[in-house]
Amino acid sequence: MTIDEIRDNFSLLEDWDDRYRYVIELGRTLAPMPEAEHSAANKVQGCASQVWLSKQIDRSGGEPLLKYLGDSDAHIVRGLVAILLTLYSGRTPREVLETDALAVFDEFGFREHLTPQRSNGLRAMVERIRSDARETLAAAS
Numbered sequence: 717m718t719i720d721e722i723r724d725n726f727s728l729l730e731d732w733d734d735r736y737r738y739v740i741e742l743g744r745t746l747a748p749m750p751e752a753e754h755s756a757a758n759k760v761q762g763c764a765s766q767v768w769l770s771k772q773i774d775r776s777g778g779e780p781l782l783k784y785l786g787d788s789d790a791h792i793v794r795g796l797v798a799i800l801l802t803l804y805s806g807r808t809p810r811e812v813l814e815t816d817a818l819a820v821f822d823e824f825g826f827r828e829h830l831t832p833q834r835s836n837g838l839r840a841m842v843e844r845i846r847s848d849a850r851e852t853l854a855a856a857s
Contacts, residue, residue: 717745719802719820726824735829736792743794746801749787762840764833765790767797769841771848779808780852784845793837796821800841809849809856817842 722742729735753770760767766789774781784805786797803817821827821838830838 717742717802719799722799722802723820723823732825732829735825739795739799740791741795742798743788743791743796746787746794746798747785749785753785754787760837760841760844763788763793763837765793765837767793767837767841769797769844773852779810780856781806781808782812782845782848782852793834796826796834796838797841800838800845804845809853812845812849813853817845 725738726735729738749768749770754768758768758770760769768787770785772783772785774783782804784801786794786801788794788797799821800817803815803820804812807815818839826838827835
């Protein structure tokens with residue numbers, strides 16, 4: 717699924733209950749994360765619920781690609797992780813840094829519909845991925 721497909725599907729849903737159900741459904745599409753990846757090193761700090769992001773760097777092509785597995789113990793947050801990974805996983809560090817995920821979430825209307833704790837957690841997840849991108853770029857230099 718692409719972010720444009722998610723955007724199109726989201727635009728068809730006017731009621732926020734339906735939108736939440738769709739986000740939960742997106743969370744169910746996440747690739748399973750092996751139990752060993754549910755580690756302290758992969759846990760995202762700053763989230764009210766538990767969130768894990770496991771990074772792999774694919775160096776088989778020219779520029780490295782950041783690939784992620786993600787998981788959460790909360791259904792809505794798991795869906796937010798699915799949207800984030802649609803935006804960021806499989807991208808180069810430069811593409812990650814050029815993509816404003818929070819603007820995409822604002823476009824979907826999440827700013828008004830997420831609790832402050834979930835908004836903080838979303839920012840923490842985005843910053844974690846952007847930090848990985850900066851580190852990967854620095855290591856390549």
